[in-house]
Amino acid sequence: MKKSEDFGEWYNEIVELAGLSDKRYPIKGMNVWTPYGWKIMQHIDRYIRHYCDDTDHHEVLFPLLIPENEFSKEKEHIKGFDAEVFWVTHAGLNPLDVKMLLRPTSETAMYPMFSVWIRSHADLPLKIYQIVNVFRYETKMTRAFIRVREIHFFESHTCHADFEDAERQIRENFEITEKLMRHLCLPYKVLKRTEWDKFPGACYTVGIDMLLPSGRSLQLGSIHQYKDNFSRPYEIKYEDEKGEHKYVHQTTFGMSERLIGAVIAVHGDDKGIIMPPDIAPYQIVVVPIPAKGSVEEVYSEAKKLAQELKNNEFRVHLDLRDVRPGNKFYDWEIKGVPLRVELGPRDIANNSCVAVRRDTGEKATIKRSELQDRVNTIIASISESLLEKATKNLENNIVDATSLDNLPEKLIRVGWCGSEECGRKIETTTDRSILGNDVSDASPRKVKCVVCGKDAENVVHLSKPM
Amino acid sequence: MKKSEDFGEWYNEIVELAGLSDKRYPIKGMNVWTPYGWKIMQHIDRYIRHYCDDTDHHEVLFPLLIPENEFSKEKEHIKGFDAEVFWVTHAGLNPLDVKMLLRPTSETAMYPMFSVWIRSHADLPLKIYQIVNVFRYETKMTRAFIRVREIHFFESHTCHADFEDAERQIRENFEITEKLMRHLCLPYKVLKRTEWDKFPGACYTVGIDMLLPSGRSLQLGSIHQYKDNFSRPYEIKYEDEKGEHKYVHQTTFGMSERLIGAVIAVHGDDKGIIMPPDIAPYQIVVVPIPAKGSVEEVYSEAKKLAQELKNNEFRVHLDLRDVRPGNKFYDWEIKGVPLRVELGPRDIANNSCVAVRRDTGEKATIKRSELQDRVNTIIASISESLLEKATKNLENNIVDATSLDNLPEKLIRVGWCGSEECGRKIETTTDRSILGNDVSDASPRKVKCVVCGKDAENVVHLSKPM
Numbered sequence: 001m002k003k004s005e006d007f008g009e010w011y012n013e014i015v016e017l018a019g020l021s022d023k024r025y026p027i028k029g030m031n032v033w034t035p036y037g038w039k040i041m042q043h044i045d046r047y048i049r050h051y052c053d054d055t056d057h058h059e060v061l062f063p064l065l066i067p068e069n070e071f072s073k074e075k076e077h078i079k080g081f082d083a084e085v086f087w088v089t090h091a092g093l094n095p096l097d098v099k100m101l102l103r104p105t106s107e108t109a110m111y112p113m114f115s116v117w118i119r120s121h122a123d124l125p126l127k128i129y130q131i132v133n134v135f136r137y138e139t140k141m142t143r144a145f146i147r148v149r150e151i152h153f154f155e156s157h158t159c160h161a162d163f164e165d166a167e168r169q170i171r172e173n174f175e176i177t178e179k180l181m182r183h184l185c186l187p188y189k190v191l192k193r194t195e196w197d198k199f200p201g202a203c204y205t206v207g208i209d210m211l212l213p214s215g216r217s218l219q220l221g222s223i224h225q226y227k228d229n230f231s232r233p234y235e236i237k238y239e240d241e242k243g244e245h246k247y248v249h250q251t252t253f254g255m256s257e258r259l260i261g262a263v264i265a266v267h268g269d270d271k272g273i274i275m276p277p278d279i280a281p282y283q284i285v286v287v288p289i290p291a292k293g294s295v296e297e298v299y300s301e302a303k304k305l306a307q308e309l310k311n312n313e314f315r316v317h318l319d320l321r322d323v324r325p326g327n328k329f330y331d332w333e334i335k336g337v338p339l340r341v342e343l344g345p346r347d348i349a350n351n352s353c354v355a356v357r358r359d360t361g362e363k364a365t366i367k368r369s370e371l372q373d374r375v376n377t378i379i380a381s382i383s384e385s386l387l388e389k390a391t392k393n394l395e396n397n398i399v400d401a402t403s404l405d406n407l408p409e410k411l412i413r414v415g416w417c418g419s420e421e422c423g424r425k426i427e428t429t430t431d432r433s434i435l436g437n438d439v440s441d442a443s444p445r446k447v448k449c450v451v452c453g454k455d456a457e458n459v460v461h462l463s464k465p466m
Numbered sequence: 467m468k469k470s471e472d473f474g475e476w477y478n479e480i481v482e483l484a485g486l487s488d489k490r491y492p493i494k495g496m497n498v499w500t501p502y503g504w505k506i507m508q509h510i511d512r513y514i515r516h517y518c519d520d521t522d523h524h525e526v527l528f529p530l531l532i533p534e535n536e537f538s539k540e541k542e543h544i545k546g547f548d549a550e551v552f553w554v555t556h557a558g559l560n561p562l563d564v565k566m567l568l569r570p571t572s573e574t575a576m577y578p579m580f581s582v583w584i585r586s587h588a589d590l591p592l593k594i595y596q597i598v599n600v601f602r603y604e605t606k607m608t609r610a611f612i613r614v615r616e617i618h619f620f621e622s623h624t625c626h627a628d629f630e631d632a633e634r635q636i637r638e639n640f641e642i643t644e645k646l647m648r649h650l651c652l653p654y655k656v657l658k659r660t661e662w663d664k665f666p667g668a669c670y671t672v673g674i675d676m677l678l679p680s681g682r683s684l685q686l687g688s689i690h691q692y693k694d695n696f697s698r699p700y701e702i703k704y705e706d707e708k709g710e711h712k713y714v715h716q717t718t719f720g721m722s723e724r725l726i727g728a729v730i731a732v733h734g735d736d737k738g739i740i741m742p743p744d745i746a747p748y749q750i751v752v753v754p755i756p757a758k759g760s761v762e763e764v765y766s767e768a769k770k771l772a773q774e775l776k777n778n779e780f781r782v783h784l785d786l787r788d789v790r791p792g793n794k795f796y797d798w799e800i801k802g803v804p805l806r807v808e809l810g811p812r813d814i815a816n817n818s819c820v821a822v823r824r825d826t827g828e829k830a831t832i833k834r835s836e837l838q839d840r841v842n843t844i845i846a847s848i849s850e851s852l853l854e855k856a857t858k859n860l861e862n863n864i865v866d867a868t869s870l871d872n873l874p875e876k877l878i879r880v881g882w883c884g885s886e887e888c889g890r891k892i893e894t895t896t897d898r899s900i901l902g903n904d905v906s907d908a909s910p911r912k913v914k915c916v917v918c919g920k921d922a923e924n925v926v927h928l929s930k931p932m
Contacts, residue, residue, distance in 0.1 A: 024582055025575075026533050027566065032579055033527035035594070042525075059508075061499035063616050064530075064568075064599060065552075067492050086531075087556040088568070091603040092549040100493065102530075102554070109491075113498055116490055128501070133530060133599075137557040150529050 003270055007214040011265060012143070018273050018335050020260070021144045029142035029149035036335065037260065039281035041152060044259055045131050047183050047278070048154050051176045057127040057156055062109045064133070065100040071108045073233040080200025081105075084137040102135035105254065107201070110157055111234035118248060120239045121161055125169065126248075129156035145261035146218065146466060152257040159236060159248040166225060166249040170206070173223045173253040174440070177208055180255075183278035184263055185386035186210060187394045188220065189411075191436035191461055194423055203227040208255070209435055209461070211397055212265050215409030217435060217463035220262055221255030266390050267359075272334030274359050276386055277379045282317040284309055284375070285337045289325045289344035302343050305353060305368075309341070312372045314379075333358060338382050339375065359386060398461075404429045404450055411463050415447030415456040422451035432462040469736055473680045477731060478609070484739050484801050486726070487610045495608035495615035502801065503726065505747035507618060510725055511597055513649050513744070514620050517642045523593040523622055528575045530599070531566040537574045539699040546666025547571075550603040568601035571720065573667070576623055577700035584714060586705045587627055591635065592714075595622035611727035612684065612932060618723040625702060625714040632691060632715040636672070639689045639719040640906075643674055646721075649744040650729055651852035652676060653860045654686065655877075657902035657927055660889055669693040674721070675901055675927075677863055678731050681875030683901060683929035686728055687721030732856050733825075738800030740825050742852055743845045748783040750775055750841070751803045755791045755810035768809050771819060771834075775807070778838045780845075799824060804848045805841065825852060864927075870895045870916060877929050881913030881922040888917035898928040 003010045015021055020037035033041065049059065065088060072078050085101040103109055110128075118126060134153040142148055156173070160166040174190060181188055188210045198205035199222065208221040228247040231237070236248045267274040277283050286309070288302035299320060306318040317337070319328045325342070332340060342354040351368045355375065359382055366374045397410045404414070407430055416423060416434065423434055437458045449456040469476045481487055486503035499507065515525065531554060538544050551567040569575055576594075584592060600619040608614055622639070626632040640656060647654055654676045664671035665688065674687040694713040697703070702714045733740040743749050752775070754768035765786060772784040783803070785794045791808070798806060808820040817834045821841065825848055832840045863876045870880070873896055882889060882900065889900055903924045915922040 022579065024579065025529055026536060026578060027529060027531055030529035030531060032529065035524035035526055038525055038527050058501035059504055060501055061504050061618075063491055063493060063496035063498065064601075065493055065496060065616070070492060083558045085558065086554050088552050089555045090553040092551065092605075112492060113488065113490065135530075139558075150531070152527075 001270065003213060003268060007212065007265070008143075010268075010270075014264065014268055014273055014334070015144045020264070020273075023142075023144055027149075029138055029147070031144055031148060031150075033152075036281055040260055040263075040275070040279055041257060043279040043281070044180075044184070045154070047180050048129075048131065048176075048255070051179050052129050052156060055127070055172055055176065057129045057158075060128045060130050061132065062103075062106055062113075062130060064103055066103055066109045068099045068101065070112055071101055073108065074201045074230055077107065077201035077230075084139075086135050086137060103132070104134055104136050105153075105252075106130070106132070106134075106155055106157070107230060107252070111230055111236060114157075114159060114248075115234050115236045118159060118236055118238050121241060124159060124161050124238060124248065125165060126159040127156065127169075128158070129154065129253075143261075145257045145264070148257070154255045156253045158251045159231070160250070161238070161240065161246070161248070163225075163227060163249050166227070166251050169251045170223055170225060173251070176253075177221070177223075177255075182387070183276065184259060185276040185383055185390060186220075186259075186262055186266060187387065187391040189435070189461065190223075190439050192439050193436045194434050195420065196423075197433065197436075199224045201226065201229050203229060206439055207435060209463075210262050210266065211394055211411050211463070212466060214466075215397070215464070216466045217411060217461075218258060218262060218265070218466045220258050221253070223254075224252045226250040226252065266393075267386055268336070273336035274386065275336040275338055277338045277383050280336070280338055281315065282337050283315045283379060284317070284339045284341055285328075285332045286316060286318045286341045286343065287325055287328045287332075288320070289342050291345050294345040298343060298345060298348065301348050305341065305343055305371075308371060309375065312375075314375065339378060341375075357382060359389075402448075402450065407432070407462070409464070411461055413459050413461055414450040416458045416460045417449035417452055417454045417456045418458055419449075419452070422449055425451050426460075426462065430462060432464050435461040435463055435465075437461070467736065469679060469734060473678065473731070474609075476734075476736075480730065480734055480739055480800070481610045486730070486739075489610055493615070495604055495613070497610055497614060497616075499618075502747055506726055506729075506741070506745055507723060509745040509747070510646075510650070511620070513646050514595075514597065514642075514721070517645050518595050518622060521593070521638055521642065523595045523624075526594045526596050527598065528569075528572050528579075528596060530569055532569055532575045534565045534567065536578055537567055539574065540667045540696055541699075543573065543667035543696075550605075552601050552603060569598075570600055570602050571619075571718075572596070572598070572600075572621055572623070573696060573718070577696055577702060580623075580625060580714075581700050581702045584625060584702055584704050587707060590625060590627045590704060590714065591631060592625040593622065593635075594624070595620065595719075609727075611723045611730070614723070620721045622719045624717045625697070626716070627704070627706065627712070627714070629691075629693060629715050632693070632717050635717045636689055636691060639717070642719075643687070643689075643721075648853070649742065650725060651742040651849055651856060652686075652725075652728055652732060653853065653857040655901070655927065656689075656905050658905050659902045660900050661886065662889075663899065663902075665690045667692065667695050669695060672905055673901060675929075676728050676732065677860055677877050677929070678932060680932075681863070681930070682932045683877060683927075684724060684728060684731070684932045686724050687719070689720075690718045692716040692718065732859075733852055734802070739802035740852065741802040741804055743804045743849050746802070746804055747781065748803050749780050749845060750782045750805045750807055751794075751798045752782060752784045752807045752809065753791055753794045753798075754786070755808050757811050760811040764809060764811060764814065767814050771807065771809055771837075774837060775841065778841075780841065805844060807841075823848060825855075868914075868916065873898070873928070875930070877927055879925050879927055880916040882924045882926045883915035883918055883920045883922045884924050885915075885918070888915055891917050892926075892928065896928060898930050901927040901929055901931075903927070 001010045001013045022032040088100045193205040202224040206223045207219045209217050231247040286306040288298045290298035309316045340356045347353050355364050399410045400413045467476045467479045488498040554566045659671040668690040672689045673685045697713040752772040754764045756764035775782045806822045813819050821830045865876045866879045
């Protein structure tokens with residue numbers, strides 16, 4: 001399995017070998033989260049919760065099922081999702097009076113309640129989030145974490161007194177994204193979608209995009225400004241200081257288990273996945289390497305070493321299986337444990353141990369007296385260099401183009417005047433999608449539209465989305 | 467709202483006033499977990515995870531949907547659930563080839579995978595758990611946390627080489643139950659169900675039961691010995707040391723959001739709910755009580771006090787709302803925060819503060835220099851006395867009876883010979899259910915069957931279940 005030769009095959013194989021997910025469940029696109037994969041997701045969720053709580057979002061849990069009549073209130077929204085929802089039509093032995101669908105996202109579950117909860121300006125901003133399963137009937141080929149039909153999903157929903165406060169929220173969401181992605185060591189782009197690619201019902205949509213080794217882009221999440229597009233049909237109004245009744249302005253922010261897919265795709269190598277230390281189920285695996293006659297001593301000393309590392313707040317696994325050390329190395333390399341610590345009789349005699357980095361293979365002999373400091377430093381350095389390497393790789397795969405001919409399978413930047421006509425032409429000519437312009441780009445260069453040649457302010461990114 | 471006058475009404479009102487759950491969601495029996503209620507559940511889940519991880523269970527997450535053909539493999543099981551499952555019959559605009567149901571519990575989702583995962587005795591025991599939403603189409607009157615149609619649910623599933631190892635697992639589940647219930651300050655009974663009341667497909671079922679103030683019993687969870695009843699139809703086999711192929715023995719253990727219902731019902735009083743400190747979203751609320759001219763000083767000192775308590779690992783809320791202290795007292799009493807700490811100008815001058823227990827109303831003046839120790843002691847004492855009071859109350863509501871006439875609305879104990887004939891007679895005569903004998907009762911007394919008068923070994927509990 002060579003990652004560089006066939007990324008798609010490599011990805012599927014590595015997900016299985018690393019024990020991240022089991023796709024043998026008898027429904028296509030609905031996979032079992034096995035213990036190792038689920039632990040990774042829980043660490044990611046922990047960071048999401050932390051940053052949301054930290055910014056005064058409150059966690060809630062809404063019902064899974066949405067009655068058809070609530071779902072149908074926002075016309076664009078239902079048009080966008082109609083073809084991909086699962087319908088519950090019967091309960092027990094009887095048909096239901098009102099059909100219900102499994103949430104594909106929770107706007108239409110939450111907004112009827114928002115309309116009850118919000119009365120006055122004192123109730124604003126309302127900032128809530130939930131981490132749940134959502135369902136989409138994907139017809140394209142499924143792929144673990146990247147395209148599934150039951151999706152582990154984070155969604156925050158906020159209501160504001162006006163457009164400007166909703167915009168402030170969107171900037172806060174950018175900050176949360178940045179903090180989260182640092183733990184995953186993932187570089188990304190925040191790109192504003194075209195009018196025809198925005199979320200059904202949104203005023204505008206911003207995608208959080210990354211690049212796969214195959215050259216395709218992967219949307220990891222999205223942030224939407226709804227303005228009052230939903231608050232009007234759902235009657236979410238508040239009384240302002242002057243006693244006037246106004247519609248709230250809303251935003252949403254969503255991310256999914258694709259974050260794990262991105263971690264696998266970006267950091268992994270031919271030996272397996274590589275876990276960023278902050279989300280690794282085990283940050284360190286301790287492997288005893290006994291010689292003949294020293295088994296008991298080495299195992300007992302390895303236990304002490306593992307405990308010492310645990311006491312220093314590392315997540316540690318001590319591998320005492322009755323197999324050869326070489327097999328243990330191999331297994332934990334596939335699973336991407338960031339640091340392996342080996343301990344043999346000579347190490348014990350020297351009061352030291354050997355630490356091997358998963359990302360670079362670098363070995364270091366560490367004095368036991370310096371264990372904590374050295375391991376801390378190495379772990380931090382692994383995170384840094386994973387991000388650095390990935391960032392360099394993303395930059396190397398962004399290509400500025402002035403024509404639409406012979407584009408490589410990379411993230412392409414071109415000038416676009418902003419007209420739908422030229423935009424559509426860019427997309428059909430290149431068989432790529434316009435992901436949009438980089439919202440973090442404070443000083444866009446003056447360019448020409450790649451189609452009509454007019455002056456353009458938009459430098460937009462093109463790719464084939466996954 | 468008097469708890470003693472109309473428990474049912476009191477319960478519904480207090481759930482709403484305390485902001486634990488919102489039942490205005492437009493599907494009956496599917497309620498919204500509001501932030502305060504969800505925080506309580508998350509604390510409970512945290513303990514469940516802790517005790518499961520501690521006993522080498524691994525957390526997983528299985529798909530929500532189960533194909534009809536997998537569901538139908540164990541005949542008793544499907545008979546038991548047939549009338550109360552929700553069916554997904556359409557995806558997008560098309561009918562599905564194979565209908566799928568929303569899990570009412572996950573046996574039939576997990577066991578096809580177990581049959582793939584388990585090969586040899588080295589794979590045993592397999593011990594996994596998940597915390598998920600399950601669905602049951604309840605036709606009885608719904609009630610927040612106690613009878614809902616989307617249920618927040620913990621379930622562990624284990625596979626063992628033989629019956630005896632499965633029995634060992636069941637004893638471990640009793641220990642986990644005991645540890646968990648201590649955090650909730652809840653007394654309970656572990657009662658072995660009759661043959662006709664066991665879980666569909668089980669060899670035997672043990673209920674975890676408590677008593678509501680209304681005199682009805684509430685089943686909080688259950689533990690099942692399946693023997694090989696499921697492993698046969700689902701073909702879950704292993705190769706033992708001698709190369710023979712054998713069916714595994716299985717157990718399950720489930721508990722639900724009813725745990726919150728029990729906490730509300732048992733500990734609450736006419737002023738509101740009372741949260742056991744270990745699962746309280748806030749263990750302490752700090753209320754500044756400024757006098758004229760001292761507002762700024764008192765608020766600033768209250769902030770310091772709250773921070774000091776937070777630094778000592780307490781979950782603390784500082785109430786700086788612009789309403790009168792009396793209103794704050796009232797609100798936090800409804801929400802059941804275990805300890806209120808008041809701070810006024812005189813307290814500041816004396817380097818002290820006033821602590822008021824929610825459960826007893828007791829007030830104590832505490833020197834700031836002794837803050838941590840004193841608060842620690844009071845919080846521990848609240849937990850102890852909640853459990854003690856509840857235990858005494860349960861004991862006072864257990865009545866030994868030698869006839870079936872004029873039974874009070876309590877937990878009744880009678881002798882039963884064990885025959886189905888006498889058992890059914892007990893149930894129909896009294897309009898109560900036999901919950902079963904106490905499995906922790908090591909030395910059952912010699913009694914006579916309350917129906918036939920024969921010597922009986924079973925002292926069984928009767929009640930009207932909620």
